[in-house]
Amino acid sequence: MTLNKWHYQLLTLPELPAEVLEEFPTLPVDQYNEGKFRHRRFSQYRIRYADGWQPELLPHRPFCQATEFNGVTGGLLREFEPLQIDPAPVIRAGAEEIPLDHGVEWQVDVHQWRVISNDDTRGISVPEGPHQDGHTYSLIAVVDRHNIGGGETQLMPMDSDEPFLGVKLQPGQAVVIDDRKMRHYATDIVAPRGEEGHRDLFLLAYNAWPERRYGAEYEKSVLTGA
Template sequence: MNMSLTTTDLKPTNEQYIENGFCVVETPALSHEIIASFDELPRDCHSKGRLRKIRLSQYFGYFEDNEWIFGLLPKRRYIQSPEYIKLKEAGGVLRYREQLTIDPFPLMSCIMQELPIDTGDIFHLNVNQIRVIANEEYRGITVPEGPHRDGHQFSVIGVAARENVVGGETQVIDPNTGNIVFRYELKENEAIIIDDERYVHYATNIEPEEGSTGYRDIWVIEINKWENRAYGPVHEKRARGLELC
């Protein structure tokens, strides 16, 4: 496989990303089946202090004959290094996630089309489907870990639906100065792609606009070249600070 990056290898990419290290893109309209699937998400058993529902599936992806091909990877527990995630319940903790029940391939293809990547490479993608709920009992905490990196090459946050909520502003932050370099309230069927190696990101809390309950349905997609994948036993040992055999 040719691993060198040339202009002929580059897919058409969003100029804003190349210039700034982030960009907002439109994502495909969702089918009624996908919209309804957010109602069936199981509660996040690792986030008892918040009312968050979640599923996760992990994929490999490659580009062939002018299209992206994706394959579902065997289910493993999800883990992020405490180097990036300081939250006690999450950083370095193997977390259980049920897999997606819907097909996210059109969304994944849309995102991959926007990235400045070598299409000769193979990629690993985590696709998180999440509902954050705000009501009288639970605050709508969008990002419990606070401003952070995820420890990936690209971090993507997309909005599927906003129902009776205010807030949820996405912020891109310069880690060296702490300054917010970009802030935007993503609309339905919009996503922001962020250079996770360059920036910290955050999203403000949500609260009901009227009445007692509202929610925000989101996608969080994490992308790495396959050789840097956040998947498998070696990644899990590194994230837990264990010695490799």
Template structure:
């Protein structure tokens, strides 16, 4: 793994940050990642996904109306300008204290307004012997939002899946790290491009990478506005 020099860490400290979200029993998320629908918008059956937009009101998480996700092609050359619709996060998971703690950690790190709209993507990428999984098939990119948080929930029988941050697409990464379960990296999307390398099985058996990706704003629009 390429480490960031001390000077570079200081220079970019206010633009991205890596933190450990403590006191989360990550096993509480396990069943919800086993029940993810297949992402129908990419080729191959290796990525599974749900998406909701939420906000905090009176210390409670409120799920906002169902909508579609749309990014401009300049940000997502693979799926830009395509209206994508995903199944909502399960209500039982949103009610978990560990999920609320994760969302609040993201809000606190970004110093967001208490009523900011947050998009939460629940994503599982799988691989198997001879078949890799690609967490970022669009390549090095930005999302077209203000802040992005990538939270690692689980890594099972995989190698790869390294998160990279770049100041420009053709430059070397200023940060690259395999996020371990419980680690959250939060990024200013206006300042950095990001990418996650493909995963492959560590031993000859299926493998999986489970993450939450949080964004503010959510990049979602009500379905009735389609």
């Protein structure tokens, strides 16, 4: 398949191994957001096409975004622990759905998240509000929803906060977008009073290797605002 005329596509994820699902409860707290609503790991990959997309794990580095794309935690080198599982099935699903150019190597960011909600913790899905990620393509993949309302994924044009798509992605569902063409957001999750709920997901970002968001040179450009 390919992206539709609105530059996105919904898709179904391949079935993930049990060890992937079992990893979400172990995710460390994201220390860069106030509160303990987000738990997170992060790794980066280089992929090339050879009878299918072949991911290569890159040496671990901090995650960073320009303040242009993240006004809350942009402009920082954020240290996250690396993934403990193999996200190759999710990487391939997004690469094939777009579909990425087989003649180009790509760099992929993979974020593994759990957002929680309880009486003491507001389940903030997107602290920075409607935004772009500053990549070429992005994939939002929901792995689990437990005991929550909310968590609606929204896509909106560059010049409006009015969504042209609003969907509560269910476990095993994902959306891939051309990040250059739109902004995206997700509403907060809410668990019943006196109970806890969570939303587990992967967020992937794809950039052609020559425009990679990886390495010392890229990190320097983010820190200096170049």
